[in-house]
Amino acid sequence: MLQDLSSKFDKILKKVTGQGKITEKNVSDTLREIRRILLDADVNFKVTKDFVESVSQKAMGQEVLVSVTPGQLLTKIFFDELVVLLGSESVSITLNPAGITKLMVVGLQGSGKTTFCGKLAKRLKSQGRKPLLVAADIYRPAAIEQLKILGKSIDVPVFSLDIKDARKIAQESMDYAKQVNCDTIILDTAGRLHVDQDMMTEVTDIKKIINPEEVLFVVDSMTGQDAVNSAKAFNEQVAFDGIVLTKMDGDAKGGCALSIRSVVGKPIKFICNGEKLDALDVFYPDRLASRILGKGDIVSLVEKAQEQFDEDEAAELEEKLRKNQLDFDTFLKQIKMIKKMGSISSLLGMIPGLGAQIKDAQIDEKALVRVEAIINSMTKEERKKPKILNGGRRKRIARGSGTSIQDVNRLVKQFNDMQQLFARMNKVGFKGRF
Amino acid sequence: MKLFKNLNFDKLKEGLTKTREKIVNRISETIAGKAKLDTEILDEIEEVLLTSDIGFETSEAIITETKKRLKSVQERTEPVIIQAVKEVIEDLLRSSGSSDDFQPALEKHKPFVIIVVGINGAGKTTTIGKLAHNFKQSNLNVVIGAADTFRAAANEQLEIWAKRAGVEIIQKGQGTDPSSVVYETIQEAVQKKFDVAIIDTAGRLHTKMDLMEELKKINRTIKKVLPDAPHETFLVLDGTTGQNALVQAEEFAKSTPITGLVITKLDGTAKGGAIIQICHKQKYPIRYIGIGESIDDLQTFSPYEFVEALFS
Numbered sequence: 001m002l003q004d005l006s007s008k009f010d011k012i013l014k015k016v017t018g019q020g021k022i023t024e025k026n027v028s029d030t031l032r033e034i035r036r037i038l039l040d041a042d043v044n045f046k047v048t049k050d051f052v053e054s055v056s057q058k059a060m061g062q063e064v065l066v067s068v069t070p071g072q073l074l075t076k077i078f079f080d081e082l083v084v085l086l087g088s089e090s091v092s093i094t095l096n097p098a099g100i101t102k103l104m105v106v107g108l109q110g111s112g113k114t115t116f117c118g119k120l121a122k123r124l125k126s127q128g129r130k131p132l133l134v135a136a137d138i139y140r141p142a143a144i145e146q147l148k149i150l151g152k153s154i155d156v157p158v159f160s161l162d163i164k165d166a167r168k169i170a171q172e173s174m175d176y177a178k179q180v181n182c183d184t185i186i187l188d189t190a191g192r193l194h195v196d197q198d199m200m201t202e203v204t205d206i207k208k209i210i211n212p213e214e215v216l217f218v219v220d221s222m223t224g225q226d227a228v229n230s231a232k233a234f235n236e237q238v239a240f241d242g243i244v245l246t247k248m249d250g251d252a253k254g255g256c257a258l259s260i261r262s263v264v265g266k267p268i269k270f271i272c273n274g275e276k277l278d279a280l281d282v283f284y285p286d287r288l289a290s291r292i293l294g295k296g297d298i299v300s301l302v303e304k305a306q307e308q309f310d311e312d313e314a315a316e317l318e319e320k321l322r323k324n325q326l327d328f329d330t331f332l333k334q335i336k337m338i339k340k341m342g343s344i345s346s347l348l349g350m351i352p353g354l355g356a357q358i359k360d361a362q363i364d365e366k367a368l369v370r371v372e373a374i375i376n377s378m379t380k381e382e383r384k385k386p387k388i389l390n391g392g393r394r395k396r397i398a399r400g401s402g403t404s405i406q407d408v409n410r411l412v413k414q415f416n417d418m419q420q421l422f423a424r425m426n427k428v429g430f431k432g433r434f
Numbered sequence: 435m436k437l438f439k440n441l442n443f444d445k446l447k448e449g450l451t452k453t454r455e456k457i458v459n460r461i462s463e464t465i466a467g468k469a470k471l472d473t474e475i476l477d478e479i480e481e482v483l484l485t486s487d488i489g490f491e492t493s494e495a496i497i498t499e500t501k502k503r504l505k506s507v508q509e510r511t512e513p514v515i516i517q518a519v520k521e522v523i524e525d526l527l528r529s530s531g532s533s534d535d536f537q538p539a540l541e542k543h544k545p546f547v548i549i550v551v552g553i554n555g556a557g558k559t560t561t562i563g564k565l566a567h568n569f570k571q572s573n574l575n576v577v578i579g580a581a582d583t584f585r586a587a588a589n590e591q592l593e594i595w596a597k598r599a600g601v602e603i604i605q606k607g608q609g610t611d612p613s614s615v616v617y618e619t620i621q622e623a624v625q626k627k628f629d630v631a632i633i634d635t636a637g638r639l640h641t642k643m644d645l646m647e648e649l650k651k652i653n654r655t656i657k658k659v660l661p662d663a664p665h666e667t668f669l670v671l672d673g674t675t676g677q678n679a680l681v682q683a684e685e686f687a688k689s690t691p692i693t694g695l696v697i698t699k700l701d702g703t704a705k706g707g708a709i710i711q712i713c714h715k716q717k718y719p720i721r722y723i724g725i726g727e728s729i730d731d732l733q734t735f736s737p738y739e740f741v742e743a744l745f746s
Contacts, residue, residue, distance in 0.1 A: 036490055039484060039489075039490055040489070040490055040677055041677070042487075042676035042677050042678070044485075045481060045484050045485045108674065108699075108702070109555070109557070109699065109727075110554070110555025110556060110557060110672060110699070111555060112554070112555055139727070140591070140727075141559075141590070141591045141594035141595060142587040142588075142589075142590035142591035142593075142594060143587070143591075145586075145587035145590045145591075146585070146586045146587030146588075146590075146591070147587075148587075149586035149587055149608075150586050153586075193699075193701060193702040194702065194703070195701075195702055195703060220555065220672070220674070220675075222553075222672070222675045222676060222678040222679075223674050223675065223676060224487035224674060224675055224676020224677065224679075224704065224707075224708060225484075225485050225486065225487050225676060225704075225705070225707075226487070226674050226702070226703055226704035226705065227674075227676075229703045229704075230674070230702065230703070247553070247554065247555075247639065249639060249641065249642075250553065250639040250640070250641050250678070251639075251640075251641050251678070251681060252676075252677075252678040252681075253677070253678070255676075256676065275554070275584075275585075
């Protein structure tokens with residue numbers, strides 16, 4: 001996701017750390033390079049300029065005198081500024097406790113609106129709401145069909161009419177919601193260009209008709225400099241309440257999130273990071289900022305684990321990581337969790353310090369099976385005390401698990417690396433905040 | 435035989451108006467009253483290029499080249515500078531093999547097999563509908579293979595386009611192996627002597643290894659029936675995409691040999707400058723541009739007209 005950006009930041013930060021002091025010169029070098037990184041990450045030109053200016057002001061100001069290392073200080077300033085740019089707190093969507101909540105989804109063509117509607121419906125349903133999907137995209141061939149298929153797969157009703165009148169569909173969906181006893185309408189609109197005045201009028205009309213609690217603007221995370229133009233135009237005409245950032249499972253740097261957030265001032269509420277209907281995350285600005293800095297997000301990793309496993313187990317894991325009591329039993333448990341949680345690559349990006357390292361790594365999902373086999377071939381004692389794994393034991397384990405001794409060695413090495421990583425993290429604070 | 439006419443040049447112009455105005459205004463503002471091509475002016479031109487998604491390196495390269503060409507020029511007036519920038523960009527576009535009169539070599543192969551690939555939401559299916567329509571208008575028999583068996587209703591969407599274009603379509607249910615659709619399409623194209631077979635593939639992020647492997651498999655499947663096919667592989671890029679377009683081109687090329695690019699959604703305010711970067715760094719020719727949702731809104735790309743529309 002933002003690993004590229006992270007790795008570049010890492011590089012710069014390494015350059016900066018280890019130098020005795022921030023001098024005007026080395027900060028200005030770094031800032032110039034950051035400007036370049038941000039532009040390469042599709043952050044809008046003007047936003048980049050402002051960002052670099054504000055960071056440079058802070059770096060040159062009083063705070064430089066504080067007795068921390070220059071690298072830490074600069075890192076902190078970047079982080080803080082990124083958080084400010086991204087919005088300081090996470091915001092959830094407005095749901096009416098009583099009556100029907102109406103949510104409306106708008107955006108450009110191909111940004112991922114329909115898929116997001118399916119994801120949101122699934123999410124709300126799992127939270128006990130009774131969503132109704134409304135298909136108001138009467139233009140794109142088979143868009144309605146697509147929503148119907150999505151609705152069916154998650155057992156959520158879909159309202160559509162065989163007419164070419166999106167306004168009427170919106171209007172009638174509200175009565176229908178009452179009839180079928182749904183409490184949340186998710187209205188999918190057609191993709192449209194912000195310069196297409198007829199289409200923009202249609203979408204503002206629909207908004208007037210249903211008077212939604214929330215309008216969500218869906219944007220492709222790969223969008224370039226133009227992101228600010230479309231977001232601005234949509235915001236001026238439809239006044240949306242939140243932003244949904246899609247296709248974050250790709251390797252786009254996602255700089256447009258920074259641009260849009262800072263230009264329209266609306267919060268980013270959701271992140272879509274996969275094609276499956278549960279690939280939906282709530283957006284946390286500080287997490288994205290730390291992710292950009294390559295510091296990762298162990299918090300969200302633990303949280304994700306909590307969602308799917310009982311809290312005790314998650315707490316135990318967190319405790320073990322905190323106390324640096326990682327052993328092969330925990331490791332095996334983690335692997336099993338990871339397997340249930342989804343793709344490894346998306347999870348690895350969240351682990352602090354790994355962002356930069358796994359950039360080019362191809363994740364072989366089958367490797368997990370081998371790892372499991374290896375750990376299963378260890379004795380209880382070996383799992384608890386990995387230090388006792390000598391040559392003879394490793395040979396036996398390799399035979400027992402049907403792997404090679406190299407495989408076993410590699411695993412032990414990875415395990416040790418991970419232990420060191422957690423030790424380092426614990427030293428600097430568990431939340432990965434420096 | 436000219437299949438595509440650039441009938442909608444005005445539409446492209448219209449779409450790019452904002453860019454054009456911006457660039458011209460900025461450049462005019464910058465150089466008005468100044469006869470010298472100083473660093474400040476070039477910095478501002480660079481800014482204009484950067485805000486068009488042309489990217490850091492390519493912008494720098496354009497500036498450097500412009501400087502070089504203007505070195506011996508005495509009269510550095512506004513039109514001279516703009517003309518120089520235009521020429522540099524046009525040369526960049528042409529250096530990738532992009533030409534004003536691209537035609538697929540349809541007469542050389544029968545069936546002529548085209549694969550269309552790209553990430554989710556780039557506009558593949560729409561592009562295929564438009565391509566099929568254009569071929570059909572030239573009295574060619576076209577069959578489309580619906581190998582996007584993943585996305586909900588992808589089949590239905592393509593079917594509607596096929597109907598609009600009046601061409602054949604081969605499809606199977608959602609979730610079937612795309613290669614089997616491909617195989618059937620090519621078989622059908624050979625047996626029934628179709629002129630053109632176009633394969634639609636599922637949108638895939640270039641970071642998904644398994645899906646990229648699937649593309650390789652589709653290629654192998656085609657070769658089983660027709661060893662010299664596919665004859666064209668078009669990568670569809672969303673014109674609003676920023677720097678990631680470059681990565682997409684690079685990554686897709688690893689799984690399937692890209693022969694040309696199609697840039698969509700150029701009827702908005704996006705500048706599509708990322709394609710200039712791709713031409714600069716990767717040398718894939720741009721073949722078509724999409725400038726709207728109706729069936730006629732596909733044009734043959736022309737470096738000259740693109741740059742003219744950008745600056746005129």
